[in-house]
Amino acid sequence: MMFIVAAIAIVVAMVLTLLRAILGPTLYDRVLAGNSFGTKTVLLLGIMGYMTGRPDFLDIALLYALINFAGTIAILKFFRYRDLSPTMQDVRKQEGEGA
Amino acid sequence: MEYHTEPTQIVVLNLAILTLLLVTAITMVRVRRLFAVVMLSGIYSLLSALFFVSLDAVDVAFTEAAVGAGISTVLMLSGMLLTARREKPVVPGHRPLALFVCVITGSVLIWASTDMPAFGDPEAPANAYVGKMFIERTPSDVEVPNLVTAVLASYRGFDTLGEVLVIFTAGVGVMLLLGSGSIRGGRKRQDILPQVEPATDQKASLDAGQKTASAQDGGAS
Numbered sequence: 454m455m456f457i458v459a460a461i462a463i464v465v466a467m468v469l470t471l472l473r474a475i476l477g478p479t480l481y482d483r484v485l486a487g488n489s490f491g492t493k494t495v496l497l498l499g500i501m502g503y504m505t506g507r508p509d510f511l512d513i514a515l516l517y518a519l520i521n522f523a524g525t526i527a528i529l530k531f532f533r534y535r536d537l538s539p540t541m542q543d544v545r546k547q548e549g550e551g552a
Numbered sequence: 553m554e555y556h557t558e559p560t561q562i563v564v565l566n567l568a569i570l571t572l573l574l575v576t577a578i579t580m581v582r583v584r585r586l587f588a589v590v591m592l593s594g595i596y597s598l599l600s601a602l603f604f605v606s607l608d609a610v611d612v613a614f615t616e617a618a619v620g621a622g623i624s625t626v627l628m629l630s631g632m633l634l635t636a637r638r639e640k641p642v643v644p645g646h647r648p649l650a651l652f653v654c655v656i657t658g659s660v661l662i663w664a665s666t667d668m669p670a671f672g673d674p675e676a677p678a679n680a681y682v683g684k685m686f687i688e689r690t691p692s693d694v695e696v697p698n699l700v701t702a703v704l705a706s707y708r709g710f711d712t713l714g715e716v717l718v719i720f721t722a723g724v725g726v727m728l729l730l731g732s733g734s735i736r737g738g739r740k741r742q743d744i745l746p747q748v749e750p751a752t753d754q755k756a757s758l759d760a761g762q763k764t765a766s767a768q769d770g771g772a773s
Contacts, residue, residue: 501605
């Protein structure tokens with residue numbers, strides 16, 4: 454019963470996060486929505502593992518959390534420097550833009 | 553610890569995931585801001601990975617999460633930065649022939665799916681002949697607990713090696729075409745930043761800086 458309630462709560466949170474990703478006026482709303490949707494996926498994966506009686510899936514949930522984190526970093530880096538491997542020149546240019 | 557979960561609860565959970573998938577897909581078609589589409593496609597991959605896990609296809613789910621939510625999001629973002637931030641407006645209009653073809657194909661596919669064996673049927677052709685052989689012989693042949701891994705990496709090892717070779721070749725080709733293979737990044741950075749227009753004196757100093765940078769690079773290499 455506990456797992457079912459938790460699963461329902463996570464699905465509701467997923468719906469809300471999806472709404473923010475769809476409506477989100479700014480770019481950062483959407484990045485944050487994508488990231489927290491990944492977190493909800495990890496949580497629901499864990500809950501599903503317990504619901505079906507196979508908590509071994511927790512390992513996979515952990516790996517998802519890792520991918521989610523790296524993906525968000527990659528997206529944000531892309532928007533800061535417009536590249537995944539910025540040269541120092543690019544970084545200086547960006548900071549000159551900001552000033 | 554005991555688990556009291558009815559199958560109907562899992563079905564309801566799957567239905568919720570599928571509904572979210574449908575909503576995400578329809579929104580992706582309708583939204584014109586490409587960044588939102590990229591983020592929604594990441595969410596779509598996460599949801600389908602969740603659905604694959606609930607269908608017991610854990611390895612497929614993991615590939616979907618790594619490729620769909622991780623790499624292809626970044627690839628699509630880089631593509632978007634090279635082109636436009638918004639999709640061009642679509643000319644509204646109805647194509648009755650296209651709708652007709654879609655409806656006919658869809659209904660034929662649904663009609664064909666009634667002929668399929670039930671989900672998880674042990675007598676289904678996919679489970680009966682070679683599948684049974686793999687299930688029986690994998691523990692003694694390969695000694696890997698995961699059957700999919702055993703089939704992919706051992707029984708079909710040469711096939712997988714060929715696939716890896718094809719993907720590696722494609723990756724090398726794309727890297728050569730995009731010119732991101734060198735340490736410095738290869739291509740001209742100014743192409744990506746068309747909107748940066750520094751004032752003339754700043755530009756002169758920037759050009760000078762570039763010259764020294766390239767000179768240093770030449771010296772280093």
